[in-house]
């Protein structure tokens with residue numbers, strides 16, 4: 109799907125993401141105060157406005173952390189700590205592959221030049237230097253540094269925008285899925301609270317089964333659509349309070365297939381999970397379920413979770429045709445159905461977390477259904 113960004117890159121670049129080179133922050137590092145003075149004067153002549161300096165090599169890293177300089181002019185030979193050591197430390201502190209450093213070396217220092225350029229320094233200036241050379245080399249290094257900074261800032265902005273849009277798309281999907289579940293409920297004997305309880309139990313069990321928080325959230329919404337296929341079942345069968353005839357039962361057993369058709373085959377994680385649950389929530393571990401009679405691990409884990417959560421809530425709720433069962437009776441039934449209707453591991457997990465499941469049950473009590 110094409111995403112239409114409001115972001116106008118040209119506007120973005122014209123409105124401050126192109127950084128003014130004269131406003132760039134430059135740090136001069138040299139133990140010789142005379143060199144610091146000369147470089148400062150030259151940079152001021154070049155109309156640079158933010159010049160910092162230090163003669164103490166130990167101050168470079170703390171100063172960089174505080175000011176995030178656009179360029180560091182670094183002397184290599186200093187007492188206490190060499191420029192090479194500082195470069196090594198800067199490599200760790202600078203949060204990108206671009207090291208904004210121009211090195212000051214003595215004339216004829218071929219080996220050092222090779223080493224510092226290899227470490228990522230962008231250029232070197234040989235002492236003694238000409239003013240014009242300093243200004244041109246610094247200007248070139250700053251162009252590269254600011255261009256890099258601008259690219260990083262644009263990348264962050266675009267990533268932020270993409271994340272925002274992805275979130276919006278996901279929220280829209282959740283909303284559509286929720287509305288479809290609501291439509292399904294309005295055709296059914298079930299109450300809205302059944303779907304809320306069942307989907308929260310599904311989400312809890314997914315988390316307890318170690319399927320991760322993203323999957324648990326998807327389960328919350330996807331499982332709510334398990335019975336959406338009942339939209340396609342005639343009222344005469346769906347709303348019947350007494351037992352269904354064998355023919356009517358065959359029609360009723362079509363609701364998983366109808367649900368899968370309604371939800372469709374979209375590749376989104378949420379939609380495909382919802383389809384999987386709608387299609388397989390009446391399959392049984394021993395293969396005696398419907399509509400396809402699949403068994404064991406052929407049944408997706410989402411549907412194994414949905415099956416036990418759905419049955420538990422149906423049994424523990426009052427319905428027009430029956431009273432709610434006591435928890436003890438339901439526990440016995442789940443245990444008896446372990447390996448038959450339900451996956452044994454699922455029954456164990458369910459019973460281990462029974463206290464939390466009952467809490468969910470008590471939180472969403474049956475009420476008249478509202479479109480909220």
Ligand SMILES: [Fe+2]
Pocket residue numbers: 334335363389390
């Ligand atoms: Fe169902």
Ligand SMILES: [Fe+2]
Pocket residue numbers: 298302306334335418
């Ligand atoms: Fe249900």
